[in-house]
Amino acid sequence: MTRILERNKMKAKIKFSFIFVFVLFWGNIANAQIVINEIMYDIEGSDDGREWIEIWNNGNEDVDLTGWKFNDGSSHNLNEPPKNGGQGSLIIGAGSFAILSGDAELFRSEHPSFNGTVIDTVMSLGNTTDTLSLINEAEVDSATYNKEMGANGDGNSLQLVGSSWLSVSPTLGQPNSLNEEASLVEAATVSGEMSLVVETEDLMKKRILVDIGNDKNVIVGASSVFEALAVGLEKEPLQNARYVWSFGDGDTKEGENVLHNYQYPGEYVVVLNISSGKYSASDRIVVKALPADIIISNIDNEKGFLELQNNSNYELNLSWWMIKSENNYFTLPKDTIILANKKMILPSKITGLNFPDINQTFLLYPNGETVFQYGKIVANPLIKNNLGVKPPSKANLEANPTSRAEGNGILGIPEVSAESEPVKKEIVGTEYSQIEDFNKSQIAFVGGAVDGLNLFNKWTFLLMGLILISVVGILFSRKMTEEISLEEETLSADDFKIID
Template sequence: MLAVLGNSIFLTNFVSASVVINEILFDPSGTDTGLEKIEIYNPDATAADMGGWELYPDGIGYFPFPVGFSLAAQSFVTIHLRTSGTNDAANLYHSAASLNMGNSSGSVALFRFGGRTKDTIVDFVRYHKPGSSEKKTWESTAVEAGLWAAGTYFDISGFSEGSSIGLTADGVRGSAASWQAFASPSLGSANAVGSGSIPPPPPAAPEGTPPASEPAPVPAPPPAPPPAPSLGADAGPDALAIAGAIIQFNGLAFGLDGKPLDATRYFWNFGDGSTQEKQSPTHIFHFPGTYYVNLLVQSGHYAGSDWRTVSVLPAEISISEVQPGENGFIELTNASAARVDVGGMFLTDDRRAVFRIPQDTVVGSKSTVVLPALNTHIVPTTYVDLRDARGVTLDAARFSGMLPPGVSWERDGYEFRPQSNPTPGKLPPSSPGASAVTPRVSVASPSLPASPKPQPPPGGPPVEPQAPVGSSLPPAPPPTIARKTEQSALIGSAGVKPYAFLGASVVLGLLTAAGMVVLKRKAF
């Protein structure tokens, strides 16, 4: 499923769900910060597209897998927590993690792209030392998805610092019984079952069975202090968006009892230097990149927070075909590899008419959307512009000359040429800037009536807002009036040749007559 926030992008990754959490190092020797790791394994015979997936080590924040990341068949990838590095096929870095993993209790959940539900959770594991404060976020969701048994966990009693826990057989999950401890962690490679493995604690003796020997009484350690109470917060699902798009955010807060709460403060940090203090703000990311958005909720003395990731891509929306007239249309093409919500963008023409595209108008990857003039009331004669929510021009169509009824202007590289058979909704074969200009079916130029050079409307065209310095948005394509003038010259070239021949004949005759006069004078 593809989630939409304003002009955000929404993708679905239907890939293998066999990818598993394979090994966890939650208590490394010495300092934990920067040394904790989680290993993911793909046991399938084909690669798994994990772009946009999320890994959640309980309590430290969600790790989004980079867009385009693919885990090769029968391969491992290690996620390094609270440290920075260069991502590659075998190592990813969760530098935005806010805390370390629990050493006495914790859980790890893996979600594919599309939110965090029973339908998107791919794997789950919980470890726990009896008597410790429990950490089991997403257990109920994993139970509902059939991935875990409620109330069960891998017992880490007797677990030693520096050891890891992992699946006994790589890629074979099932329950807590599928896990064991390893004295020698092997993240990034197959789990080494053998001398390095730590046997699980012996099962408890049945009730009423006397112990073999009465051990000396050992004072029980004091119970671990309960965690400080905090509010629940939900910043919404992760999403993809395009630069210049309006993104709608909506924050939720939950009380200590887990019920919705009207928090007294919602504070958003969008990760690009911008902040807002309201429950449901809108925001525009001006440049492509990956942004980690934080929501802080407060009520009285209590607070809570949540993170979400917004991956912002360059805008690749263009005007591909225009048919003038009240019954015409404007066709937009999405050249990107993602579905795009173009809501909030607007069109304007030489009559200074403006049409803002409604929110949640989604264009599929490598697809088009056709906007009829009956809905937009945009009836251009010389140009039409497409602008993003900021007013920055994304594309411009320039054309001249009158068209016969039923004929459209079709993009051919940076220019627009007549199309005798309009094809609204059909993906054009060429895109702006393409080196090969090949129109689908062009109207013969001589069939077009001549027209005067188009003039701007009174007052000139609407003032175009300037893009910020360094903007990655493409410049508007150059006007094509000069190109059409060349075509007009070609249209009349067949009629010019006879007159040129006649003129040359007259000049030659005059020169001949002058020569004969000179010769006669010399004869006398």
């Protein structure tokens, strides 16, 4: 009996040890997909607030950095964007990059074209040597460098390529992979195996080619197809190649044909690198992401909801877009889709937002830039002279009686000057009117007060017509009277004949 009890205890210990090791191992695998990928430790000029590192999620799942710390000798919190000028989110998508900066606002001002995630933290990197680490309860990844490795004030950064750190030009938000020829030359220089240079020359004689088309325009939030055409050494269709796309906004994908959507407007350089064995090739285009035609179409405090409307012919992905009411924010979760020409209702119970001043409600891109402000005119470059206008309610007019006299036009709606080209005008609220030709029609406004204005215009034209008819009648009657008087003056007694 005693042996049986001891045997059961031993089995229980073994099971517990197995579970403990499995949990520990699994946790390390989940964290291991975030690595320190690039280090800018010595900037030309002053380093104060300008140092940064790039981290990379090389796994297949998103990673939430909430609660993580950065350590450069001391542990520092990661501030959730948009705090201190950060942009993006603490959630790093699979295959995506993020910048940790000692001053996020300063970093963005010095790199205005960078559209990826920027996270503010405290950072003081040594100019001679240092060890950096990412911590999520336990250490996730670390990197040690020294100035002999390069990038010490020459404008380059240290980049992790394979298992080696190389000093090359910064590649913010993009993979650190060099082309095959450069990699071989670098390897030959570092290892002293100069025989590899001969192989490099052979590689340069034979090349594979790839083409991703011409520059193009896309719609923000809408998924766009990016396609590649690759050929081999004999110009045959290339088989079994690796395709790595970089979209210029910090996101990367793999595949011959992929889908990607941009989160806010701008011009992006899309680069495709392909490799097949020891051969490689690349191509690039410029993509212009145009603003999405999406508005806040209604806010109802009594029923507790906010309504978005997609006026475009594309379904839009609103991942990480934000709604701001005064100083409160709600971030739309990943893969929030609004269908083409459809509306989306967001209940206040879910967003946690209320709207004490509905005119201080904003729809924001993930970087914090304004897409639409409720109650304001927002020009849409997609449709020339397309304006979204929210007529003030009766309550707003009563609360702000001076709005009629502030130069904002009738009922507080900003005035629109006439132009010779057609204009499309949208009235934001519970009803909509579209004006297809500004020269051939009058602007139609929503509401009883505006209907009264149109009625007033009709009566005005009618009254002017009556006045014109009256003037013509008076002039005509005067002329007739003058002719009759003239005839009476010219008649004499000889002109009359007495008839018996």
